[in-house]
Amino acid sequence: xxxxxxxxxxxxxxxxxxxxxxLRAHRRDYWSRSELTDWLGESASxxxxxxxxxxxxxxxxxxxxxxxxxxxxxTRGGGSGVCGGVLAGRDQxxxxxxxxxxxxxxxxxxxxxxxGAGTMGADAENAVAAAGYTIGNWPQSIALxxxxxxxxxxxxxxxxxxxxxxxxxxxxxxxxxxxxxxxRSRPTPRAAAxxxxxxxxxxxxxxxxxxxxxxxxxxxxxxxxxxxxxHFEDFATGIEAMRQVIRPGWRPPVxxxxxxxxxxxxxxxxxxxxxxxxxxxxxxxxxxAEAEAAAVAVICRELGGEPADRQTVDDWFAHRNTVPxxxxxxxxxxxxxxxxxxxxxxxxxxxxxATLARFEAVPGLVAASAHSSHAYRSGANLYFTxxxxxxxxxxxxxxxxxxxxAMEAAAELGAGIAHHHGxxxxxxxxxxxxxGAPGVELLRRVKQALDPDGLMNPGVLLPDS
Amino acid sequence: xxxxxxxxxxxxxxxxxxxxxxLRAHRRDYWSRSELTDWLGESASxxxxxxxxxxxxxxxxxxxxxxxxxxxxxTRGGGSGVCGGVLAGRDQxxxxxxxxxxxxxxxxxxxxxxxGAGTMGADAENAVAAAGYTIGNWPQSIALxxxxxxxxxxxxxxxxxxxxxxxxxxxxxxxxxxxxxxxRSRPTPRAAAxxxxxxxxxxxxxxxxxxxxxxxxxxxxxxxxxxxxxHFEDFATGIEAMRQVIRPGWRPPVxxxxxxxxxxxxxxxxxxxxxxxxxxxxxxxxxxAEAEAAAVAVICRELGGEPADRQTVDDWFAHRNTVPxxxxxxxxxxxxxxxxxxxxxxxxxxxxxATLARFEAVPGLVAASAHSSHAYRSGANLYFTxxxxxxxxxxxxxxxxxxxxAMEAAAELGAGIAHHHGxxxxxxxxxxxxxGAPGVELLRRVKQALDPDGLMNPGVLLPDS
Numbered sequence: 059x060x061x062x063x064x065x066x067x068x069x070x071x072x073x074x075x076x077x078x079x080x081l082r083a084h085r086r087d088y089w090s091r092s093e094l095t096d097w098l099g100e101s102a103s104x105x106x107x108x109x110x111x112x113x114x115x116x117x118x119x120x121x122x123x124x125x126x127x128x129x130x131x132x133t134r135g136g137g138s139g140v141c142g143g144v145l146a147g148r149d150q151x152x153x154x155x156x157x158x159x160x161x162x163x164x165x166x167x168x169x170x171x172x173x174g175a176g177t178m179g180a181d182a183e184n185a186v187a188a189a190g191y192t193i194g195n196w197p198q199s200i201a202l203x204x205x206x207x208x209x210x211x212x213x214x215x216x217x218x219x220x221x222x223x224x225x226x227x228x229x230x231x232x233x234x235x236x237x238x239x240x241x242r243s244r245p246t247p248r249a250a251a252x253x254x255x256x257x258x259x260x261x262x263x264x265x266x267x268x269x270x271x272x273x274x275x276x277x278x279x280x281x282x283x284x285x286x287x288x289h290f291e292d293f294a295t296g297i298e299a300m301r302q303v304i305r306p307g308w309r310p311p312v313x314x315x316x317x318x319x320x321x322x323x324x325x326x327x328x329x330x331x332x333x334x335x336x337x338x339x340x341x342x343x344x345x346x347a348e349a350e351a352a353a354v355a356v357i358c359r360e361l362g363g364e365p366a367d368r369q370t371v372d373d374w375f376a377h378r379n380t381v382p383x384x385x386x387x388x389x390x391x392x393x394x395x396x397x398x399x400x401x402x403x404x405x406x407x408x409x410x411x412a413t414l415a416r417f418e419a420v421p422g423l424v425a426a427s428a429h430s431s432h433a434y435r436s437g438a439n440l441y442f443t444x445x446x447x448x449x450x451x452x453x454x455x456x457x458x459x460x461x462x463x464a465m466e467a468a469a470e471l472g473a474g475i476a477h478h479h480g481x482x483x484x485x486x487x488x489x490x491x492x493x494g495a496p497g498v499e500l501l502r503r504v505k506q507a508l509d510p511d512g513l514m515n516p517g518v519l520l521p522d523s
Numbered sequence: 524x525x526x527x528x529x530x531x532x533x534x535x536x537x538x539x540x541x542x543x544x545x546l547r548a549h550r551r552d553y554w555s556r557s558e559l560t561d562w563l564g565e566s567a568s569x570x571x572x573x574x575x576x577x578x579x580x581x582x583x584x585x586x587x588x589x590x591x592x593x594x595x596x597x598t599r600g601g602g603s604g605v606c607g608g609v610l611a612g613r614d615q616x617x618x619x620x621x622x623x624x625x626x627x628x629x630x631x632x633x634x635x636x637x638x639g640a641g642t643m644g645a646d647a648e649n650a651v652a653a654a655g656y657t658i659g660n661w662p663q664s665i666a667l668x669x670x671x672x673x674x675x676x677x678x679x680x681x682x683x684x685x686x687x688x689x690x691x692x693x694x695x696x697x698x699x700x701x702x703x704x705x706x707r708s709r710p711t712p713r714a715a716a717x718x719x720x721x722x723x724x725x726x727x728x729x730x731x732x733x734x735x736x737x738x739x740x741x742x743x744x745x746x747x748x749x750x751x752x753x754h755f756e757d758f759a760t761g762i763e764a765m766r767q768v769i770r771p772g773w774r775p776p777v778x779x780x781x782x783x784x785x786x787x788x789x790x791x792x793x794x795x796x797x798x799x800x801x802x803x804x805x806x807x808x809x810x811x812a813e814a815e816a817a818a819v820a821v822i823c824r825e826l827g828g829e830p831a832d833r834q835t836v837d838d839w840f841a842h843r844n845t846v847p848x849x850x851x852x853x854x855x856x857x858x859x860x861x862x863x864x865x866x867x868x869x870x871x872x873x874x875x876x877a878t879l880a881r882f883e884a885v886p887g888l889v890a891a892s893a894h895s896s897h898a899y900r901s902g903a904n905l906y907f908t909x910x911x912x913x914x915x916x917x918x919x920x921x922x923x924x925x926x927x928x929a930m931e932a933a934a935e936l937g938a939g940i941a942h943h944h945g946x947x948x949x950x951x952x953x954x955x956x957x958x959g960a961p962g963v964e965l966l967r968r969v970k971q972a973l974d975p976d977g978l979m980n981p982g983v984l985l986p987d988s
Contacts, residue, residue, distance in 0.1 A: 165867075165869070167868060167869055168867040168868050168869050168901045168902065169770070169900050169901050170867065170901055211715060212714075212715035212719075213715070214713075214715070223713060225719070229901055235961060235965065239960075239961040239964065240961060241958075241959065241961040241962055241965060242959055242961075242962075243958065243962070244937075244939050244940075244957045244958060245867070245937065246865045246866060246867075246902065246938060246939030247865055247866075247867065247899035247900075247901050247902035247903065247904075247939075248679075248688060248865055248897065248899060248904070248939070248942060248943075249677075249865065249939045249940075249941055249942065249957065250676060250677035250678070250679070250726055250941050250942060250943045250944060250945045250946075251726070251939065251940060251941040251945075251946055251950070251954065251957045251958065252726050252727070252728070252946055252954065252958070252966055252984050253722055253723050253724070253725060253726045253727055253731070253966070253969075254677075254690070254722050254725065254726065255958055255962050255965055255966065257718055257719050257722035257723075258718050258722075258965070258969075259718070260718060260719065261715055261716070261717050261718045261719065262717070262718055263717070266718070275899070275900045275901040276900070276901075277772065277900065278770060278771060278772075280772070281771065301632075305634070305743060306743060306746065306807070306808050307742065307743075307745070307807040307808060307811065308808070308811075342771070342772040343771050343772060343773070343814070343818055345814035345817070345818060346772065346773075346811065346814055346815070349808070349810035349811055349814050350811070352810070353808055353810060400711045400712055400713055400714065401711060401712075402630075402633040402635065402710070402711075402712065403632060403633050404630070404632055404633050432713065434712035434713060434740070435634050435712075435740045435741070435742065436633045436634050436635055436694055436712050436740040436741075437633065437711065437712035438712065439712075439713070472709075472710065473711060474709050474711030474712075474713070474714045474716065475709075475714075475716060476714055476715050476716040477713060477714065477715060478713075478715045479715060480715045480716075481715075481716055481717055485716070489716065489717065492709050492714070492716045493706075493708065493709060493716065493717070493720055494706065494707055495704075496700060496704040496705060496706040496707075497706055497707075497708070497720055499704065500700065500706060500720055500723070500973070501717055501718070501720065503972040503973060504718075504723075504969055504972055504973075506972060507968040507969055507971060507972035508965070508968060508969075519717050
């Protein structure tokens with residue numbers, strides 16, 4: 059047995075698992091490409107151990123032991139990441155946050171809820187919902203992802219247009235830094251006390267520390283909600299409707315535009331062929347929700363939007379997190395993935411068309427489509443889905459070609475390469491197009507300063523030097 | 524003439540000033556303590572030169588030359604900082620951003636406006652206002668501060684409760700890093716592409732780079748605005764009214780509660796003695812502003828709030844940025860400063876009382892008061908003003924004692940030590956109470972990684988090791 063394993067077991071006992079089932083279950087996340095190589099039968103290496111500390115002190119101890127033994131640490135939450143942010147190699151140790159789980163404190167006066175970082179998103183939301191509150195973060199992965207994973211990847215939820223993304227929802231954070239020290243940000247609603255150090259952990263994808271505790275600033279559940287939808291001549295007109303809704307200051311939690319293909323896929327019975335469906339949820343005090351719904355309806359109608367059947371919208375809410383597994387799709391001969399990017403309003407439709415054109419040039423492509431689900435004053439995201447059926451031998455290369463096409467289209471238009479899934483392994487070669495060579499160097503220096511031996515989740519985020 | 528000066532003059536010519544008037548005018552900011560020591564006659568050292576580059580490339584060149592000559596660089600914008608963030612010593616070079624000035628681009632479709640970092644806040648706001656837009660950042664210093672200074676200090680404006688603080692208003696940033704490279708963040712509405720590197724510059728106070736260009740995501744000027752105010756039994760009831768307004772989701776741009784002393788100072792004719800005045804501005808589409816104003820009035824009345832005269836509120840808006848200069852106050856024998864802190868709703872009134880008690884224990888104190896001007900879901904800020912008349916010889920020690928009292932009160936209650944003025948020199952000894960020893964070490968490592976020789980604004984932000 060290796061020395062690091064002996065030291066971990068001596069210090070942490072039952073928190074250390076080395077059985078093959080545990081190693082296999084924790085070695086990676088839900089990256090489509092990892093699933094595909096597994097499915098194709100590529101023999102995958104297993105990590106040395108999975109450590110599941112049940113306290114921050116234990117997590118810090120695990121980090122210190124791994125560091126002392128020059129052993130790489132791969133932090134894993136729910137494993138729902140789709141960018142290859144978790145892919146443990148031989149001789150590496152997986153640090154699972156799942157032992158740091160549950161609601162630690164709920165302060166109804168101050169709207170604060172503190173969770174262990176390994177709490178599943180749905181469990182966290184349910185815990186505060188029982189008392190009449192909401193975290194307001196509704197990623198499609200809510201049942202599969204942890205609140206610490208939301209921080210580590212800068213996750214976004216379906217209600218982000220009103221409620222913001224993870225960085226807007228957190229109040230304070232605790233994390234074990236690469237040197238084993240425990241950082242806790244000041245619990246305060248806002249500070250001008252140097253750079254916001256929480257931001258080094260938000261999006262760090264396990265490279266700069268292990269998030270161990272998360273406090274959210276909650277909202278009371280809305281007094282009133284109104285759902286409505288409109289279908290538009292085309293995607294570009296739908297984008298223009300989104301822009302005109304956001305511009306004067308309306309903030310519906312859900313503003314979600316499906317292109318014609320996805321509209322037909324989701325709303326076959328109610329959305330005419332070739333038209334783009336735009337869904338809204340208005341929420342808040344009744345007077346606010348009603349004023350917003352009325353104003354939004356006027357904007358949409360002026361752009362030719364036709365009101366859609368209410369049942370349609372309810373159906374979307376009921377089934378919005380239901381998706382087939384990668385494996386079900388592989389079995390049908392399909393290699394599939396999603397890619398989210400973002401840009402300003404002006405370039406959004408160009409980015410939509412350029413990216414689809416790139417997909418369509420890939421041999422074996424059978425479907426490509428997009429929706430926009432997160433709107434801001436100056437732009438929005440696009441969330442593409444591609445599917446190719448190039449035959450078993452062509453699946454990996456089709457996958458890589460679709461990603462390359464999407465990343466190049468974003469780079470050529472000056473768009474952001476990642477809206478909310480993160481970088482992981484799948485995007486890291488394009489980091490310099492996102493933040494420039496000076497930005498990559500900046501991140502590299504910060505990484506070197508905090509983790510000089512490169513032991514925290516090596517192989518993600520930063521491109522090869 | 525020193526070698527660095529010769530090199531700067533050879534490269535940058537007229538951008539380099541060494542006349543005494545320039546050196547004197549740029550050597551410090553508007554920290555009350557610096558003003559006081561000047562007024563008391565302490566002979567102040569002057570920097571070596573003031574360099575005012577007129578392009579980012581020139582700024583980068585200046586940084587590289589200073590670095591090559593191991594010369595400290597003190598970045599200065601409008602000089603309106605009140606924490607001693609700018610205080611240039613002998614042999615140091617002041618880098619003024621004021622040559623990087625003006626609106627470079629206004630995109631009305633995407634609500635984007637790009638400015639040189641040295642653009643004065645009021646000039647920036649006026650430039651977009653002329654086309655019907657607003658940046659939405661209204662610090663009291665708006666006529667005296669630069670947009671780059673807003674970034675470097677994490678400034679907040681009077682309308683922050685709806686529109687957010689500087690970090691919520693920026694779209695992308697450009698900065699010269701300590702190594703002379705030029706970082707530009709990706710212009711995109713939102714990203715999950717590693718840690719948000721802009722956040723290293725937000726609040727960096729000149730220690731991690733020189734912000735050279737700022738793009739804001741604008742808002743159209745509001746269709747409708749409604750002003751109203753209420754006076755309350757006491758400060759604690761006013762705080763409760765603020766909390767109950769924010770809680771269900773209302774977001775008036777201005778939510779501003781004056782304690783009884785400040786209410787009498789500002790609204791002598793309309794606010795009964797001993798009562799706390801709470802001012803609101805509701806803005807946006809007319810239906811939204813009207814719904815919000817009506818709901819807020821109900822909340823305030825239920826808590827015993829009595830509507831104040833409308834003229835009162837208009838007077839506040841007309842005169843809100845009028846303050847006497849430190850020097851006028853010194854001449855009256857008064858040493859005066861303001862201190863802003865923040866905490867959750869639960870502790871806000873305790874922090875108010877504890878801090879006032881600390882001030883009142885300082886010999887010579889003649890006045891202490893506070894207001895709250897920035898509200899969040901889980902808490903708000905407090906903005907204290909103290910005035911002491913301890914005689915000329917006691918002014919410095921009274922000043923230091925008031926600051927020490929306020930910082931200790933915040934630390935004892937676990938409150939945030941700085942809401943929006945920054946750390947500079949006046950708060951740096953308390954940084955460990957804000958972010959803990961691991962947070963200070965984290966910041967120190969980042970600083971060391973980016974600026975290994977410690978040449979960018981030494982002496983601020985970080986406590987002595």
